[in-house]
Amino acid sequence: MSINDSEDPRPIVWFDIDNTLYSASTKISAAMGQRIHAYFVSLGLEEQEASDLHHRYYSQYGLALRGLTRHHEIDPMDFDRKCDGTLPLEDLIKPNPSLRKLFQDIDRSKVRVWALTNAYKNHASRVLRILDLEDQIEGLVYCDYEVANFTCKPEPEFYRNAMKRAGISDPAKCYFVDDSRLNVVSAKRLGWGRCVHFYESGLETVEGGKIKRLGLDGQQGAEKEGIEVISDLEQLRVVWADIFAS
Numbered sequence: 422m423s424i425n426d427s428e429d430p431r432p433i434v435w436f437d438i439d440n441t442l443y444s445a446s447t448k449i450s451a452a453m454g455q456r457i458h459a460y461f462v463s464l465g466l467e468e469q470e471a472s473d474l475h476h477r478y479y480s481q482y483g484l485a486l487r488g489l490t491r492h493h494e495i496d497p498m499d500f501d502r503k504c505d506g507t508l509p510l511e512d513l514i515k516p517n518p519s520l521r522k523l524f525q526d527i528d529r530s531k532v533r534v535w536a537l538t539n540a541y542k543n544h545a546s547r548v549l550r551i552l553d554l555e556d557q558i559e560g561l562v563y564c565d566y567e568v569a570n571f572t573c574k575p576e577p578e579f580y581r582n583a584m585k586r587a588g589i590s591d592p593a594k595c596y597f598v599d600d601s602r603l604n605v606v607s608a609k610r611l612g613w614g615r616c617v618h619f620y621e622s623g624l625e626t627v628e629g630g631k632i633k634r635l636g637l638d639g640q641q642g643a644e645k646e647g648i649e650v651i652s653d654l655e656q657l658r659v660v661w662a663d664i665f666a667s
């Protein structure tokens with residue numbers, strides 16, 4: 422008898438939360454960027470220095486806070502309260518009935534549905550609650566700011582921990598959608614079976630405190646990596662047609 426006999430045989434569909442379950446057009450990433458910038462400045466950095474370091478940490482670690490905890494003595498929970506905790510999310514996002522319907526149409530006898538976020542659990546739960554999706558997500562893997570040297574996407578360890586948490590041992594059974602190309606590529610390299618890059622071509626987002634225009638070239642190279650690119654979550658009904666109730 423193998424140790425996997427008790428494992429749930431269903432694949433898991435992992436959804437990123439920020440800028441995936443809501444559009445970059447909400448400008449939430451800009452509001453986050455401003456707060457994180459203010460946090461860097463509060464550490465005694467000049468404006469330009471703060472911008473540069475913010476962007477460098479984001480690019481290097483996938484999360485500005487990851488750099489802050491490595492190179493500065495800061496309390497990640499204080500950071501979370503001041504940055505994500507003060508976002509006026511209720512003014513920026515609201516329940517989206519067609520998104521809720523999309524989740525409801527996923528056949529749960531075929532797959533499990535989890536969220537995988539670089540945010541702390543407070544922010545993640547808040548977004549899911551405002552979007553009225555809390556009951557549609559069976560499990561949440563978040564970035565645990567309370568753990569010293571916490572990991573985050575796109576670090577392979579974060580994905581491995583996520584699989585452990587969800588009790589799934591076969592990476593091929595992990596499906597994943599995220600708006601960060603880096604995060605998707607990392608999952609794909611770990612063998613996650615079906616990876617989708619949510620890419621809202623034409624919109625602007627803020628990454629590491631800098632405005633990034635999502636050009637028309639988002640699809641380039643994706644096929645080579647075996648990654649699907651979509652601009653609307655409704656397209657999941659096509660790319661993952663088999664997981665939806667017919």
Ligand SMILES: [Mg+2]
Binds near residue numbers: 600601
């Ligand atoms: Mg995201």
